[in-house]
Amino acid sequence: MDKRPIGVFDSGLGGLTTVKKLSELMPGEDIIYLGDTGRVPYGSRSKETIVKYSCQAASFLAGHGIKAMVIACNTASSSAYDVLAGSYAMPVYEAVSTPAKAAASQTGCGRIGVIGTKATIGSGAYESALMRISPDFTVFSAPCPLFVPLVEDGAIEEDDVAALAIAERYLRNLRSAGIDTLILGCTHYPLLRGVISKVMGPQVALIDSGAETAKLVAGDLSAKDMLSGRDEGGSTRYYVTDATDGFEELASRFLESDIRGMVQQIALE
Numbered sequence: 691m692d693k694r695p696i697g698v699f700d701s702g703l704g705g706l707t708t709v710k711k712l713s714e715l716m717p718g719e720d721i722i723y724l725g726d727t728g729r730v731p732y733g734s735r736s737k738e739t740i741v742k743y744s745c746q747a748a749s750f751l752a753g754h755g756i757k758a759m760v761i762a763c764n765t766a767s768s769s770a771y772d773v774l775a776g777s778y779a780m781p782v783y784e785a786v787s788t789p790a791k792a793a794a795s796q797t798g799c800g801r802i803g804v805i806g807t808k809a810t811i812g813s814g815a816y817e818s819a820l821m822r823i824s825p826d827f828t829v830f831s832a833p834c835p836l837f838v839p840l841v842e843d844g845a846i847e848e849d850d851v852a853a854l855a856i857a858e859r860y861l862r863n864l865r866s867a868g869i870d871t872l873i874l875g876c877t878h879y880p881l882l883r884g885v886i887s888k889v890m891g892p893q894v895a896l897i898d899s900g901a902e903t904a905k906l907v908a909g910d911l912s913a914k915d916m917l918s919g920r921d922e923g924g925s926t927r928y929y930v931t932d933a934t935d936g937f938e939e940l941a942s943r944f945l946e947s948d949i950r951g952m953v954q955q956i957a958l959e
């Protein structure tokens with residue numbers, strides 16, 4: 691049994707898709723969330739910069755006495771997981787392997803799509819993870835760099851004209867590729883689920899990388915006997931690296947819980 695909090699980070703709002711599921715699966719756990727909103731997006735930056743930012747975020751969380759760290763960001767997972775996992779004695783969870791496994795068990799035809807940031811798609815992390823599961827899969831990938839700014843700006847309603855036009859452009863080739871499963875390989879993208887689903891059609895199953903990662907974390911912490919032992923009453927503390935108001939507003943909408951006044955701005959170094 692371990693009552694210390696779980697640390698979770700992302701470049702911005704995206705990691706909240708993981709936090710929401712973590713709280714649902716483990717309502718008795720305390721969570722410390724860091725969104726590096728002053729430097730979002732990570733996904734259009736070099737690997738070197740992503741590693742640097744991720745190490746700073748991880749070090750902030752580690753300074754808060756956490757028992758486990760969740761990299762709730764596919765971009766940081768595909769560029770910095772090895773460095774972070776090698777730097778801390780606690781369990782460090784990445785956000786790529788579990789969604790890949792979920793897609794592998796979901797697909798019927800073996801044709802799987804992956805969308806993510808430029809860095810995640812460029813790293814080939816999902817292709818490698820899927821090929822390790824079965825070399826018979828055919829994987830179609832597309833970077834969607836404007837999705838993160840859309841989410842951070844709150845353009846997440848399924849009838850948002852700008853979001854639909856951008857999604858149409860990014861997803862056209864995937865739609866004609868005959869996939870039956872699409873990995874939302876960026877934790878921001880489930881906030882655009884309505885838009886993505888409208889463009890792809892109901893026949894394509896969407897895999898939420900944030901939620902899948904949360905399932906892994908819950909199962910693994912339980913197996914390691916590292917849960918708090920409480921069935922309810924867990925709380926979440928939120929930190930960001932830019933002004934808090936926009937984050938509070940959108941996060942409250944997404945989490946369906948009012949977190950206004952509960953977010954603190956900090957500086958990372």
Ligand code: DGL
Pocket residue numbers: 700701702704705730731732733734762763764765766807810838875876877878
């Ligand atoms: N939510 C992130 C991811 O899963 C990061 C997006 C970004 O900052 O570009 O990749």
